[in-house]
Amino acid sequence: MIKRDLGEDALILNTKKVKTGGFLGFFQKEQLEVIAAVENEKPKKIEEVNPVDPVKLVKPVNPEPSDLIEELKNIKQFMMQVVEEDHLPGSLKAISKRLTDEEITSEIHSELISKLVVAVGQNSDFTDEQVYRLARGEMMKFIQEHQQPIENKNPDIICFIGPTGVGKTTTIAKIAADYLLRKDKKVGLITSDTYRIAAVEQLKTYGEILNIPVKVVETAADLEKSMSELRDCDIVLMDTAGRNYQQKQYIDDLEQLLPDKTKIQINLVLSLTSKYQDMVKIIDNFQTITMDQLLLTKQDETSTSGAILNLIYHYSIPIPYIANGQNVPDDIISLTPELLVDFILGDDKHD
Numbered sequence: 001m002i003k004r005d006l007g008e009d010a011l012i013l014n015t016k017k018v019k020t021g022g023f024l025g026f027f028q029k030e031q032l033e034v035i036a037a038v039e040n041e042k043p044k045k046i047e048e049v050n051p052v053d054p055v056k057l058v059k060p061v062n063p064e065p066s067d068l069i070e071e072l073k074n075i076k077q078f079m080m081q082v083v084e085e086d087h088l089p090g091s092l093k094a095i096s097k098r099l100t101d102e103e104i105t106s107e108i109h110s111e112l113i114s115k116l117v118v119a120v121g122q123n124s125d126f127t128d129e130q131v132y133r134l135a136r137g138e139m140m141k142f143i144q145e146h147q148q149p150i151e152n153k154n155p156d157i158i159c160f161i162g163p164t165g166v167g168k169t170t171t172i173a174k175i176a177a178d179y180l181l182r183k184d185k186k187v188g189l190i191t192s193d194t195y196r197i198a199a200v201e202q203l204k205t206y207g208e209i210l211n212i213p214v215k216v217v218e219t220a221a222d223l224e225k226s227m228s229e230l231r232d233c234d235i236v237l238m239d240t241a242g243r244n245y246q247q248k249q250y251i252d253d254l255e256q257l258l259p260d261k262t263k264i265q266i267n268l269v270l271s272l273t274s275k276y277q278d279m280v281k282i283i284d285n286f287q288t289i290t291m292d293q294l295l296l297t298k299q300d301e302t303s304t305s306g307a308i309l310n311l312i313y314h315y316s317i318p319i320p321y322i323a324n325g326q327n328v329p330d331d332i333i334s335l336t337p338e339l340l341v342d343f344i345l346g347d348d349k350h351d
C-alpha cells in the first residue's frame with residue numbers, strides 16, 4: 001500500500017501495532033501505524049492505517065528534505081531490521097536499554113539510537129567499549145545542541161518557586177552561600193512563605209548563619225518596599241511557599257505577588273524524585289508566568305537522570321544547577337554536558 005501511494009522508492013521506517021477506540025479498554029480495534037518517507041518529497045507520517053482501509057496521509061514532519069533524505073539513505077539499510085529493540089546489535093542493545101531505564105522519552109531515544117545504528121553499522125567489528133564511547137559522543141553532541149545558555153540579565157530579584165518540599169529554601173541557602181563566600185557578593189533574602197509554620201524561621205536561620213538580611217513579605221506592595229530596602233545588595237534571592245502547581249489557582253496567586261517580568265528572574269525548582277509526567281504538567285501550567293530557569297534537586301535520591309535530558313530537549317530552558325544532597329552549601333553542582341552524560345550513561349562503571 002505504501003508503494004502504491006508513495007511510489008516504488010518509498011521507504012518504510014517504522015511499523016507498529018496500535019489500539020484505537022473502544023471503551024475502558026474493551027472493543028478496541030488493532031490498527032497498524034506505518035511511518036514512511038520518499039525521496040524528493042517531504043516525509044509523511046501515515047497514521048493509524050487499517051490494513052483494509054485506504055492509506056491516509058497526515059501531518060508532514062519537520063520539513064528539512066535535503067538533510068533528512070541524506071540521513072534516511074544512510075539509515076535505510078539498517079533501519080528495517082532495528083524497528084524492534086530485539087534486532088539491535090548486542091552492543092547497542094545495552095545502550096538502548098540504559099536509555100529506557102533512565103526514562104528518556106521515545107523521541108530522544110530513537111534519535112540517539114538511529115545515529116548510533118548508522119555509526120556502528122558501518123563498522124560492525126566495533127567492541128562494546130567503542131560503542132559506549134560513540135554513545136557518549138552522540139549524547140554529548142545532542143546535549144550541546146539543545147542545552148540553552150544561562151542568561152545573564154542581571155535581575156533585581158531572583159525568585160524560586162515550585163511544588164511543596166522540593167528543596168527551594170535549601171537551594172536558596174546554597175546559592176546565597178555561594179554568592180557570598182565564593183563570589184564575594186552582597187546578598188539579601190526575601191520570603192513570601194508565611195503559609196507554612198516555621199518557614200520564615202527556616203530562612204532566617206540561614207540568614208543569621210550567613211549574616212545577611214532577610215525580609216518577609218505578604219503583598220506586592222511589601223515586596224516593592226523590601227526590594228527597595230535591599231537595593232544595596234548585589235543579589236536578592238526570594239523564597240516562596242511550596243504549592244501544588246498542578247492547580248492553576250496557585251499560579252494566579254503567585255502572579256499577583258511578583259513584580260514586572262523585566263525585574264525578576266524566575267527559577268522553577270523541581271525534584272528529580274518526582275514523575276516526569278508530573279513535572280511536565282507543572283511546567284505546562286506556567287503559561288502566564290514564564291520561567292527563566294529550571295533547578296533540579298534531590299539527584300542523590302534517584303537512580304534515574306533521564307528527566308534532565310528530557311527537560312533540556314522538550315522545553316529548551318536553561319538548567320544551571322543540580323542539587324544533590326541536604327548539605328548547605330556543598331550539595332549543589334553546575335550542570336555541564338559531561339556531567340549529564342555521566343549521569344545517564346554512567347562514567348567508567350558501565351555495563
Ligand SMILES: Nc1nc2c(ncn2[C@@H]2O[C@H](COP(=O)(O)OP(=O)(O)OP(=O)(O)O)[C@@H](O)[C@H]2O)c(=O)[nH]1
Pocket residue numbers: 163164165166167168169170171193196199240241242243297298299300301323324325326331
Ligand atoms: N536528598 C536531598 N534532600 C534535599 C535536597 N534539597 C533539599 N532537600 C531536603 O528536602 C527537604 C525539604 O527542603 P526545603 O528546602 O525545606 O524544601 P522547600 O521546597 O523549601 O519546601 P516548602 O517550602 O515546604 O515547599 C529538607 O529535608 C531538605 O534537607 C537535595 O538536593 N537532596
Ligand SMILES: [Mg+2]
Pocket residue numbers: 168169170193199239240241242
Ligand atoms: Mg521552603
